[in-house]
Amino acid sequence: MALHLRGTVLPDGVVRELWTLGDRITFQRPAAPADTVADGGFLLPGLVDVHTHPGAADDPLVFDPDVFAEQIAAHRDAGTTALRFPGLLGEVPAALRDAPDSPRMITAGRWLAWAGLSKSAGFHTVTDDLVALAVAEAKAHDGWCKLMGDWDFEAAPVPCELLRAVVDGVHAAGGRVAVHCQSAEGVLGAARAGVDSIEHGMGMPEESVGLMAAHGTSYVPTLTAFARSAPRIKDNARGRLWHEGHRTMIRRVREAYDAGVTVLAGTDSAPFGNVATEVEHLIEAGLPPETAVGAASWTARAFLGLPTLTEGALADITVYDADPRLEPGTLRHPRRIVLRGRIVR
Numbered sequence: 001m002a003l004h005l006r007g008t009v010l011p012d013g014v015v016r017e018l019w020t021l022g023d024r025i026t027f028q029r030p031a032a033p034a035d036t037v038a039d040g041g042f043l044l045p046g047l048v049d050v051h052t053h054p055g056a057a058d059d060p061l062v063f064d065p066d067v068f069a070e071q072i073a074a075h076r077d078a079g080t081t082a083l084r085f086p087g088l089l090g091e092v093p094a095a096l097r098d099a100p101d102s103p104r105m106i107t108a109g110r111w112l113a114w115a116g117l118s119k120s121a122g123f124h125t126v127t128d129d130l131v132a133l134a135v136a137e138a139k140a141h142d143g144w145c146k147l148m149g150d151w152d153f154e155a156a157p158v159p160c161e162l163l164r165a166v167v168d169g170v171h172a173a174g175g176r177v178a179v180h181c182q183s184a185e186g187v188l189g190a191a192r193a194g195v196d197s198i199e200h201g202m203g204m205p206e207e208s209v210g211l212m213a214a215h216g217t218s219y220v221p222t223l224t225a226f227a228r229s230a231p232r233i234k235d236n237a238r239g240r241l242w243h244e245g246h247r248t249m250i251r252r253v254r255e256a257y258d259a260g261v262t263v264l265a266g267t268d269s270a271p272f273g274n275v276a277t278e279v280e281h282l283i284e285a286g287l288p289p290e291t292a293v294g295a296a297s298w299t300a301r302a303f304l305g306l307p308t309l310t311e312g313a314l315a316d317i318t319v320y321d322a323d324p325r326l327e328p329g330t331l332r333h334p335r336r337i338v339l340r341g342r343i344v345r
Contacts, residue, residue: 002034003338007043007319009309011290011298018043020315023341027311037343038319038336044293045308046081046103046316046339047331048300049275051199051220051266055089061122063090071272072096076103076344078273079334081316082306084266086146086178086199087111089123100340104316106304108144108178109137114162117148118155124148130162131169138175145170149179149195150186153202153245154238157186163193178220184245191217199266202226203245204252213259218303221253222268223281254286263287264303265296276331283328290325315341 003020019026019034054071057064068090075083082104085092096102112133113124120126127133130147137145147166150157163179170177176196181187184203191198191208194215200222201208212219226246233239257263265278275296282292294300298308307313319336337344 002030002032003315003341003343004034004036005038005043005317005319005336005338006036007038007041008323009043010045010325011294011308018309020317020338020341023315025309025311025313025315025317037338041335042320042323043309044297044318044320044324045301045306045313046318046337047079047275047296048082048084048265048304048306049075049080049267049278049296050084050264050300050303051086051222051268052083052272053085053087053268054083054272061089063088065090065093065096068093069096072103072105073101074271074273076101076273076337076339078275079318079331079337080273080275081318081337081339082106082301082304084108084144084304086144086180086197087123100342101344103339104306104314105142106144107141108146109141111146111148111180112137113148113151114158117151117158119152120148121151124151130158131165134166134177135169135173135175138170138177139173143175145175145177147177147179147195149181149190150183153183153186154241155183157181157183157189160189160192163189163195167193167195182245184248191215197264200226200268201249201252202242203248206252206255209252209255209259209261212256212261218262218264219253219256220264220266221249221282221285222266222278223250223253223285224267224274224278225269227281228269250285253282257287257291262299262303263291263295264300265292276328279328279331289328293324293328293331296331315339
């Protein structure tokens with residue numbers, strides 16, 4: 001049966017009625033009867049977490065499909081209807097990928113690490129031919145690949161020239177490049193190379209902001225993960241360097257926004273289904289509340305190529321009693337969740 005919802009549609013702020021016909025939205029009343037599932041409140045395009053890595057079991061190097069299913073369900077139950085995985089330990093099981101109660105998924109394949117990096121981790125896929133493997137991963141997944149632009153923030157990152165070659169190769173194949181950056185030099189190199197998204201951005205040099213704006217590079221600071229890590233960082237020389245990099249990345253969030261850079265919400269950390277916390281951190285960093293909410297909803301969906309609440313769009317809707325642009329904490333309490341045209345809550 002079709003579903004009927006009425007409420008203030010965001011980001012437009014207009015009270016409208018809409019219906020779902022299967023997995024699509026229409027603003028035209030259908031001839032068939034419809035079940036009213038929301039009357040009043042605020043209707044958002046389903047929430048998005050653009051940086052999450054579900055599927056790690058007790059062994060952090062093993063992909064567990066059951067754990068993956070549990071963790072994406074936690075996202076869904078919080079109203080997060082679309083996910084981007086910039087690095088997974090395994091492939092998304094086909095049965096989960098298209099399940100009627102699964103969030104939309106955008107994959108980027110494996111974490112790709114150039115063999116010349118000073119260090120690698122067990123979950124990295126190390127290669128001498130970063131360009132070829134990045135193109136292959138983008139083609140094999142949803143048009144994205146994920147690179148480690150650096151790893152040890154006190155050591156040399158991937159050379160900018162190599163990153164630029166990856167960007168050129170992946171773009172020529174119709175894909176996009178996400179890059180992990182956790183050092184000032186690594187961020188600057190990625191910004192100069194014109195990557196599509198910088199993930200984390202610890203210690204981001206001021207020069208990077210203008211370069212990101214010029215290249216259309218988006219910024220995913222994953223402030224939730226760093227806020228969780230901060231209390232555990234030791235007060236020694238390396239720890240003080242970490243904290244300075246953390247403070248700098250927080251400062252750059254507002255500066256990036258002011259320069260016209262698209263800032264997006266990604267958690268990169270447990271608990272899963274916690275993108276509301278990232279929105280709160282973005283507001284604390286200086287984003288206007290409406291922009292921060294959009295970073296986890298309509299702006300993020302546009303970034304991933306997913307429609308918002310428009311005629312014929314995908315039927316992913318979250319309903320809230322209060323306006324999250326004025327009360328961001330309400331994102332933790334969706335009254336109704338519609339995913340793929342089906343009621344989740």
